[in-house]
Each structure stands twice: as structure tokens, then as C-alpha cells.
Amino acid sequence: MNRYARWKYIVILVALLLGLVYALPNFFGEVPAVQISPANSVAQVDQRLLQTVEDTLKAQQITSLGILSDANGIKVRLPDPDSQLKAKDVLQSALGDSYTVALNLLSASPQWMASVGALPMYLGLDLRGGVHFLMQVDMKAALNKQLERQINDVRGLLREAKVPLAGVTREGQSLVVKFRDGETRAQAAEELRKNLRNMTVQQIDDTRLSCTLTLQALKTFQDQALQQNVLTLRNRVNELGVAEPVIQQQGTERVVVQLPGVQDTAKAKDILGRTASLEIRMVDEDHVDGPSLQAAARGLVPPGDEFYQSGRDGEPLLIKRTIVLTGENISNASAGFDNRTSEPAVHINLDTRGARIFSQVTRDNVGKRMAILLIEKGKGEVVTAPVIRQQIDGGQVQITGRMSVKDANDVALLLRAGALAAPMEIIEERTIGPSLGAENIAKGVHSVLWGFVAIAVFMSIYYRLIGLFSTLALAANVLFLVALLSLLQATLTLPGIAAIALTVGMAIDANVLINERIREELRAGQTPHAAIHAGYQRAFATILDSNVTNFIAGVALFAYGSGPVRGFAVVLCLGILTSMFSAILVSRALVNLTYGRRRKLTQLSI
Structure with missing residues (x-):
């Protein structure tokens, strides 16, 4: 029984x-460690990086208790704080600015436990100490910036359609387009409804039209702006080397940032508040041979050029200093697929001025490469460097080539997240020792x-x-x-x-x-x-x-x-x-x- x-x-x-x-791993305590993570989207965590870390520590006769590698970075466990500080200095010197080397604490549990996925729980901000920020997103300012772009789009669209207008002004959250007569107004309404699918076009009187963002377009814009800000903040927080940062949306206009283990509030605020910009430049096709690139890698850069490691494969490139377009000319970027080959692609929408410049540049440089760079704190990284296949009109650009779906999403988000999509201010700040x-x-x-x-x-x-x-x-x-x-x-x-x-x-x-x-x-x-x-x-x-x-x-x-x-x-x-x-x-x-x-x-x- x-x-x-x-x-x-x-x-x-x-x-x-x-x-x-x-x-059991929760009862072993922690040991000093250093954490190595990419400082930009170009730097990769791979076997080559792991080998470099091992060789550097061996050359400096620094004994490690184990080296762990995952998709986010490499962590080296060390026997004491002195070895930790020494390892940080030598690794940062060996890896350069492409990687962030930060002090950390790791579980002292045996390696075989980690190999079977037996890891300790993470400790939150209230248990480990750190800083907490509550940040408010200024959606009104972001919407005003979007409407300013739409004004240029309306003007450019009607100019291309050869529809004369008397002016475009803003009234609240709507654009008011003025015309000289009813016939022109009717022709313009047809063009605007056909091309501006994210706006509702209504007649005010015989010579004026009202253009207002649809509710769906407004919600999409707000969601994307918040998503961009969260991604940008997450990319910036990576520089702090925080093991488990919490960066999440709270409501529709706020973002919570928690950085366990960080006590330097000033440094955290500096990184969270810094700005970035996007630039589109041409690759110097006159210096693509091996000797020129090797000389540039040694510091012998031709006048008017800059040397970069391109893309995810680290390809060396000489890029002209002349800026063709900036991120201000990119109104949107989204991931999708090439209609012809079904390969993952990134679709970019330019504003009116950007579309005009881009059309001229692509017309004059068919068969040449164009580089898209992210410039931050005076340093640049190449997000992608595609070949121009043909003249591109209409302000709609497609980037393809050697990308997975995840890569396409990452590039699209990077293009949107070069700078904060909407201004943010810290409305609450707490420090826990x-x-x-x-x-x-x-x-x-x-x-x-x-x-x-x-x-x-x-x-x-x-x-x-x-x-x-x-x-x-x-x-x-x-x-x-x-x-x-x-x-x-x-x-x-x-x-x-x-x-x-x-x-x-x-x-x-x-x-x-x-x-x-x-x-x-x-x-x-x-x-x-x-x-x-x-x-x-x-x-x-x-x-x-x-x-x-x-x-x-x-x-x-x-x-x-x-x-x-x-x-x-x-x-x-x-x-x-x-x-x-x-x-x-x-x-x-x-x-x-x-x-x-x-x-x-x-x-x-x-």
C-alpha cells in the first residue's frame, strides 16, 4: 500500500x-576576473580573439584559473586582485580600442559545472550595488523632428511631380500645404495620397490640404524611436563592461537603466549621454591594391583618405574624408529581403535632400564602393561598404551581400541608432554601495x-x-x-x-x-x-x-x-x-x- x-x-x-x-555554484563565492567585450559592431568574439588573449597572458606570465567564451565576450578568471589589474592593463594594450576590457567578478565554481550549464544566479542592483537611472524620452521633440523631415518630403515629392505649391507650414501635429487654385490642390492630393501612405491627406478648403500622420504610423514611429534609444543605450553601456545590465522599456516613454557593480556615476552618465553620427563616404578606388593597404596599415595613409577595418570580416579599406551624406539624411532603415534573390537586405529611406544627393553620387560612381560609417567620440567604424550597382533614385536604398537575417536587423538598427532617436533626460538617479x-x-x-x-x-x-x-x-x-x-x-x-x-x-x-x-x-x-x-x-x-x-x-x-x-x-x-x-x-x-x-x-x- x-x-x-x-x-x-x-x-x-x-x-x-x-x-x-x-x-551548488551559488555557494562557491566569486573570484577576480576581467571581461573582454567588443567595443563596436565590427569587432568579433571568435577563436582568434580567444587565442590572442591566451597568448598575451602567457607572454606576461599571468596565470589564469580559466577562460570562458560566449557570444557576448570572453571572461578570464584570475587568482587575486593584483593579477586582475595587471591582466586588464596588458589585455587592453594588446587588443586596442576595438575591445573593452573591464574588471569583474566571476563565480569560483569548478569549470565542469559551467560546462554543463550550472551557473550561479545573477545578483540584482539591490544586492550587488551599482547605479539606477530612470530616463524620460522626449517624444514630442522626436515627433517635431520627424514632421520637419516630412515637410521636406512633401516639397520634394510635389517638385518631382511638377505640382506648384504656395508653401508648407506646421499647425500643431499636422502639415498644411497651400496652393494657388483648386485644380492644383486636387492634383497634389492625388500625388500625396499615392506616395505618403503613412499620412492622412484631407482637404481643408479649396486651396489647402492637411497632412497628418496616421495612428498606426505614429505608433510605429514611437515604438521605433524607443527601440532605437534602448539599443543605443545598450551599445553604450557595453563600454562600461557591466556583466548583466538591465536596460528595458517602462511604459511608452521611459527607459530604466540599471548597472550592477558600477559605482562611478559620472562615467555612467557620460557614456549614456554621449552622441554619435552617421556618415556616408566613398571608398578610394585608386588605392585598393595590397601594397597601398599594407602601407596604410603602418600609418602611411594617402592625403585625403582615412584607414579603416571594414565590415564584419575586418577587410582593410581606404576611405575618402569627403562626406557624401550624414545620418540626418536617413529618415528610416529596416531589415527585409531582396525581391530578386530573396537574400536578407537592409532598406534605407532618405529624405528629399539626401535622395537628390544620393542619386547624383550613385550616377557618377557606378561600380565603385560606398562606405557607411558610424562616428562616435571622434572614432569611426565601418558598418558596411557595398558596391554601387546602378543609379539609385527616389531615396530608397537597398544594401545586400553576405548578411544573415540577424545581421540585416543589426545593421538596420545601427543605422537608426547612430544617435538617440529622441532626446532623453535622467529624471531619477540612485546609487547603491x-x-x-x-x-x-x-x-x-x-x-x-x-x-x-x-x-x-x-x-x-x-x-x-x-x-x-x-x-x-x-x-x-x-x-x-x-x-x-x-x-x-x-x-x-x-x-x-x-x-x-x-x-x-x-x-x-x-x-x-x-x-x-x-x-x-x-x-x-x-x-x-x-x-x-x-x-x-x-x-x-x-x-x-x-x-x-x-x-x-x-x-x-x-x-x-x-x-x-x-x-x-x-x-x-x-x-x-x-x-x-x-x-x-x-x-x-x-x-x-x-x-x-x-x-x-x-x-x-x-
């Missing part, structure tokens, strides 16, 4: 072993620990041996929860610790219900074996109902909450799931192992 099939014991044992493996973070960790751990000890003492005294089994099941629940959070690479914050403490208190409720039910069955005259069986079976429905209602509350908190509330909800919901497994299966397995083999059981320790 009270025996599990062997496979159930195996499942529970495997779950406990996996839980132990994935929870590392000592306060350590104090928060200690208080949180102590609260969970003493809560667990109090429950363990009560359960062991009140329910005796069965209560001890309940305590062991509760310990297994905490183990499963920590392991699951580590497996998901969740970021632990103070609300998360509060949710763990709450889960400890809630999880024991299931065992209390089971134990009380067993006592009732014994008082009703049932045999010990029958009481155990009935206690677990009849308490299950009540346990399930209570946990389902709690889970629904957790889902509601996650769906309608934000920030710390959602973090609390995630830990709470995961804790409910693990408590169902531990309270019912783990505790029953312990009871079955102890009493299941006794055929003549006369009493229970409960």
Missing part, C-alpha cells in the same frame, strides 16, 4: 542530484535561514518523525527552487529573496495538511498504513486547490506588475511548482522508505 515503484525513487533521486549540481548590497544579501539569507530553522524545530517537535520528513522535503523544495532559478539564469533581487522566504512558509502548509489528515485517520481507527495512504490521498485535492489559487495570484502579479513585482511573482510561481513536487512526492518517498516495508505496523511517530 505504501510502497513506490522503483522508477519513482529513481526520478526523485535524479531530481535531487540535478538540483544539487545546479544549486557594494557594502549595502552585501548587507542586503546577509539579511535576506538570514531571514530565510532562521525562518527555515523555526519551521524545522516546530515540525520536528509537533509531528515527530513525520515532521522531520516534512522538514527534509522542505529543504528539498528550497534546493529545487534555487537550482531552477540558477538554471534559468534569473537575476536575484531583494523581492526575490522575500519570495523564497514566503515559499518556505507556504510550502510547509501542504505537509501540515497531510500530517493532520493522517492524525484524523488514526483517531478514526484506521491502521497506520491505511492512515498514511488516506492522509496523502485525501489531502491532495485541498493542497492542489490552495496552490492553484496562489499560482493564479502569482500570474496576475507577473502580468500586471513591473520590475521588482514581476521578479517576486516569478520566484513565487516557481516555488509553488517545486513545493508541489517536494511536499507530496519527496516526503511520501521518505515515509514509504521508513514504514512501507513493515507489514505489521502498530504505531506512527506523528
Whole structure:
């Protein structure tokens, strides 16, 4: 009656072993490390970079405890802070400005744990210390800038269609286009409706038209502006070398930036607030031979040129200093596909002035290469350098060649995100010191620990041996929860610790219900074996109902909450799931192992 099939014991044992493996990294502490990440979109994290790091450390006789590589960068664990500082200096000197080398702390867990994905949870801002910014996006200013571009587009469109106009002015969030007579106004309305699909064109009177952005176009513009700002901020934060920055949208016009481990607020504000620009220039086709490029790499650059490493493959290029267009002439950039070859492509829309210049330049330079550069803090990087196949009219440009879908999206976002799409200001700023973070960790751990000890003492005294089994099941629940959070690479914050403490208190409720039910069955005259069986079976429905209602509350908190509330909800919901497994299966397995083999059981320790 009270025996599990062997496979159930195996499942529970495997779950406990996996839980132990994935929870252990959180208890090894941290060691000094340096983090190497690309400082721009051209620099790549590949085997060549890894080999360079290893060779540099070996040449300087710096011993490392392990080198980890992933898509975001390379992390080198070091034995002490002195080695950390020395490694940072030599690696930054060897890698140059293309990579950012920052001080960091990494888990001291064994390498084999990391190889199977057993990594510690990240610590949030309130536990590790750092800076928190709440930034407000000035959508009104961004919309004004967009409408100014639309004014030029309207003028250029009507000029190309040879429709005379008396002027274009702004009235609120609309453009008012004036004409000399009704016939011209009607002709212009047809042209504008055909070409400006993102605007609603309406007649005001016989000589005036009103052009207003559609609701869908307005929403798309606001979403793209916010997306650009988030991407730009994320690219800039990479220079700080923050291991797990939080940069996320809050509402429709705000962005939250959290930088754990960063204490230099002035440096963080400088990086977040800096500006960038886009430039389109021509490649110097007279110096594309090997000797010229090799000489340029050594510093012998021809007059009027600049030397760059192009694109994602590091191809050397000599690019003319003369600027053809700037990012101000790019009104939009989006990823898509080439209609002829179905290859990933980037589609760029230029304003009227940009379209006119681009048409002339492409007409005069068919077969030559044009470079698109991102200029930031006086330094430039080549985003792409395509070949001009034919004259391009209409202000619509397509870039193709050796790109994946992800590359196309990245290039489109870079072209849009060279500078902030909308002005931003910091409306809230908080700094949390590392000592306060350590104090928060200690208080949180102590609260969970003493809560667990109090429950363990009560359960062991009140329910005796069965209560001890309940305590062991509760310990297994905490183990499963920590392991699951580590497996998901969740970021632990103070609300998360509060949710763990709450889960400890809630999880024991299931065992209390089971134990009380067993006592009732014994008082009703049932045999010990029958009481155990009935206690677990009849308490299950009540346990399930209570946990389902709690889970629904957790889902509601996650769906309608934000920030710390959602973090609390995630830990709470995961804790409910693990408590169902531990309270019912783990505790029953312990009871079955102890009493299941006794055929003549006369009493229970409960």
C-alpha cells in the first residue's frame, strides 16, 4: 500500500542530484576576473580573439584559473586582485580600442559545472550595488523632428511631380500645404495620397490640404524611436563592461537603466549621454591594391583618405574624408529581403535632400564602393561598404551581400541608432554601495535561514518523525527552487529573496495538511498504513486547490506588475511548482522508505 515503484525513487533521486549540481555554484563565492567585450559592431568574439588573449597572458606570465567564451565576450578568471589589474592593463594594450576590457567578478565554481550549464544566479542592483537611472524620452521633440523631415518630403515629392505649391507650414501635429487654385490642390492630393501612405491627406478648403500622420504610423514611429534609444543605450553601456545590465522599456516613454557593480556615476552618465553620427563616404578606388593597404596599415595613409577595418570580416579599406551624406539624411532603415534573390537586405529611406544627393553620387560612381560609417567620440567604424550597382533614385536604398537575417536587423538598427532617436533626460538617479548590497544579501539569507530553522524545530517537535520528513522535503523544495532559478539564469533581487522566504512558509502548509489528515485517520481507527495512504490521498485535492489559487495570484502579479513585482511573482510561481513536487512526492518517498516495508505496523511517530 505504501510502497513506490522503483522508477519513482529513481526520478526523485535524479531530481535531487540535478538540483544539487545546479544549486551548488551559488555557494562557491566569486573570484577576480576581467571581461573582454567588443567595443563596436565590427569587432568579433571568435577563436582568434580567444587565442590572442591566451597568448598575451602567457607572454606576461599571468596565470589564469580559466577562460570562458560566449557570444557576448570572453571572461578570464584570475587568482587575486593584483593579477586582475595587471591582466586588464596588458589585455587592453594588446587588443586596442576595438575591445573593452573591464574588471569583474566571476563565480569560483569548478569549470565542469559551467560546462554543463550550472551557473550561479545573477545578483540584482539591490544586492550587488551599482547605479539606477530612470530616463524620460522626449517624444514630442522626436515627433517635431520627424514632421520637419516630412515637410521636406512633401516639397520634394510635389517638385518631382511638377505640382506648384504656395508653401508648407506646421499647425500643431499636422502639415498644411497651400496652393494657388483648386485644380492644383486636387492634383497634389492625388500625388500625396499615392506616395505618403503613412499620412492622412484631407482637404481643408479649396486651396489647402492637411497632412497628418496616421495612428498606426505614429505608433510605429514611437515604438521605433524607443527601440532605437534602448539599443543605443545598450551599445553604450557595453563600454562600461557591466556583466548583466538591465536596460528595458517602462511604459511608452521611459527607459530604466540599471548597472550592477558600477559605482562611478559620472562615467555612467557620460557614456549614456554621449552622441554619435552617421556618415556616408566613398571608398578610394585608386588605392585598393595590397601594397597601398599594407602601407596604410603602418600609418602611411594617402592625403585625403582615412584607414579603416571594414565590415564584419575586418577587410582593410581606404576611405575618402569627403562626406557624401550624414545620418540626418536617413529618415528610416529596416531589415527585409531582396525581391530578386530573396537574400536578407537592409532598406534605407532618405529624405528629399539626401535622395537628390544620393542619386547624383550613385550616377557618377557606378561600380565603385560606398562606405557607411558610424562616428562616435571622434572614432569611426565601418558598418558596411557595398558596391554601387546602378543609379539609385527616389531615396530608397537597398544594401545586400553576405548578411544573415540577424545581421540585416543589426545593421538596420545601427543605422537608426547612430544617435538617440529622441532626446532623453535622467529624471531619477540612485546609487547603491557594494557594502549595502552585501548587507542586503546577509539579511535576506538570514531571514530565510532562521525562518527555515523555526519551521524545522516546530515540525520536528509537533509531528515527530513525520515532521522531520516534512522538514527534509522542505529543504528539498528550497534546493529545487534555487537550482531552477540558477538554471534559468534569473537575476536575484531583494523581492526575490522575500519570495523564497514566503515559499518556505507556504510550502510547509501542504505537509501540515497531510500530517493532520493522517492524525484524523488514526483517531478514526484506521491502521497506520491505511492512515498514511488516506492522509496523502485525501489531502491532495485541498493542497492542489490552495496552490492553484496562489499560482493564479502569482500570474496576475507577473502580468500586471513591473520590475521588482514581476521578479517576486516569478520566484513565487516557481516555488509553488517545486513545493508541489517536494511536499507530496519527496516526503511520501521518505515515509514509504521508513514504514512501507513493515507489514505489521502498530504505531506512527506523528
